[in-house]
Amino acid sequence: MTAAKSWVFLVVASAVSGVTAAIYASVPGQILYFALYGVICALAWWAAFRLVPAQDRRPWLLIALAQTLWVTGDAIELAFLHFTGEVPPVGVSDAFWLSGYPLIALALTLMARRRAPGRLRGGVLDALTLSTVAALASWQFLIQPFIDEYGLSQSVIPALYPVGDLVLLAAVLFLTLSPGERGAPTRLLLAAVSTYLLVDLGYNLLPYLVDYSYVEKLGAGLLLGHALFVTAALHPRRAELTRPGMDMRTLHPARVVFLGLALLGTPALALRYAGFSGQEMATIVASAACAAFVLARFTGAVREQERIQAQLAYQARHDPLTGLANRTVLHEALEQAVEQIVENLPSGQPARPGDAGVAVLYLDLDGFKEINDVHGHDAGDAILRAVAGRLATAVQGAGLAARLGGDEFVLLCRNASRQDAVLLAERVLREIAEPVPFGEHRLGVGASVGIAVCGASGDSPAEVLRAADSAMYSAKRLGRGRWVAAGDAGPLMAA
Structure with missing residues (x-):
């Protein structure tokens, strides 16, 4: 399939997701939702078996299986609503929904290992750094408040969803921060996981702000995330996700910014319990300044090393007298x-x-x-x-x-x-x-x-x-x- 056709699919799927969100609670909305979901799952399996070579197939099969489990959970929930008139807070559907998170995370991890064998240490450390801060924020703002309100026994299953989000976050950061080409398929996977995380965050926070009739429309947003995954599978450059590529030796500015936020995130979240008086604010400002100085020094050293490596690489591949390729x-x-x-x-x-x-x-x-x-x-x-x-x-x-x-x-x-x-x-x-x-x-x-x-x-x-x-x-x-x-x-x- 050509790149143009894969983008056409994404545009059509996005438009259908928008229409589904507008009429989500109605019968036509549910029909449209499951019709698009069925097309997405069918394309995911078809791409895994027909477009991807056998040696690169496993991650895409895991993604197709995860999406199939998620739509099965939705179907079970709809059946409960149709036959009983209500949906249990915790039920069989949760087992299908929760099982999809580790499958997607495993698929992303396999992709990272395939395309950057033996060169994953930096990506692992960066992913763990950012995920640790996200885990602390998730505990403070999502999991602990829920436990305090409903008790531990009723909070175990709901708390697993933020945990699943953290697993997805760590896996996608592992993939995107590891060496390798970062073309359209990589960006599509990052966008897909980001969509899942935003939708789950909306499910947790929006009920405190708006009526639930608006919150339930977020389900259509998940379709967009699924469509992004399938678009990556359909894209002709999908091999960049599963084939060894060139080592990316440049330090992207966004990486420095994210690491800086991670360094500041932990003390800021810790000071949340102590309040933000003048002394605490001074501590945060001093921590920010120290982090900025350390990152500036670190970035300068890395840039100098990159310059030397680029110079050596150029000399190894070019004629020193004429500058032509060797x-x-x-x-x-x-x-x-x-x-x-x-x-x-x-x-x-x-x-x-x-x-x-x-x-x-x-x-x-x-x-x-x-x-x-x-x-x-x-x-x-x-x-x-x-x-x-x-x-x-x-x-x-x-x-x-x-x-x-x-x-x-x-x-x-x-x-x-x-x-x-x-x-x-x-x-x-x-x-x-x-x-x-x-x-x-x-x-x-x-x-x-x-x-x-x-x-x-x-x-x-x-x-x-x-x-x-x-x-x-x-x-x-x-x-x-x-x-x-x-x-x-x-x-x-x-x-």
Whole structure:
């Protein structure tokens, strides 16, 4: 399913949830509620079995099971209301509703472990820090007041709902704060859990403020949370939640803010019982200042470490003289581009010469050794930097320019046909031939270019690069300043 279709589903589900909320207490409202709920559950199971690979399926099956248990609890409650005219404060429905919380939490935890194996310590500590403060607030404002009013025996089951919310909060924080890509599917899961938490919070607090006829409409809000989960399952980038990804080494400002609030939350909640006199307020202000200083120092140290790591990473993947990508980056980009082309080919058939694919241009400079011998290595370096700049400009936004070493360069172009590659080669030959100023001299070099297009000379990255290299040597033998394209039946050459 495309991303556009998944977003269309979310928009439609949101609109239906809004209509359901408006007529929630009526029979049409209940019919609409269960109809949308049934569609959501069906899509959750369908996505888990049909869209998700078998090795990544378990978390999505747990989410589908949780939503099915929740709708079963709703159906049982509706049956009680229909046959008895009232709903018991605690009943069988609670067992189905409460069982969904640990299943969702387990699914989110499995996702975090799958996409960041061995790199979870930071996310765990941050999640525990924020969840601890939330747990203290939940105890003070939700659980303890309920126990004081109704007694412990009548409060056990209702108190489990805030506990379930805390488990969900800890799990979603664990997922979002752990290393890995944080694209649309991750944000959808965060939005889904946030919706659940807001709805549950509304169930606990709004009865003290408004009539219960308004509170019961929050049930339609749960549909929105379910729809957000299903949208994440339908989204084509859902694999970011269950596949190992790159380590996110940057410290997001929001993370610092949340940790700061967590540091202040505990003393503020503790001082609630002592009151907020002048002395207590001074304590809070001093605590806030100390927390701000500590976080500022911590952030500065982390930023400096990030800068050093980014610099080292750049140096490991780029040529120090020209700034172009090095051999490692080229091979990674070529492998990804070739895999994408092969996946899109029908039944593994090779691409036809006129089809768009991945084109590789292998360049070797003509006359470079003479310039080094006559004018020295500084002149040679000036030539290499000038050529690198011209090559980077030639493929800007459409491909990759890399230096393999010495005077050898490679251009990689995606979605390029054989004709596109030939036109690029001719342009590159003209631009490289432009003289390079060096002191009082204007130095000139040429180039020999070999062209290979994925599908025309082999589908593997090594074969494509080897074909372009061989074509470049053919250009050298045939005379300098020309290109040769590797063809299915031998090289095709133009002067």
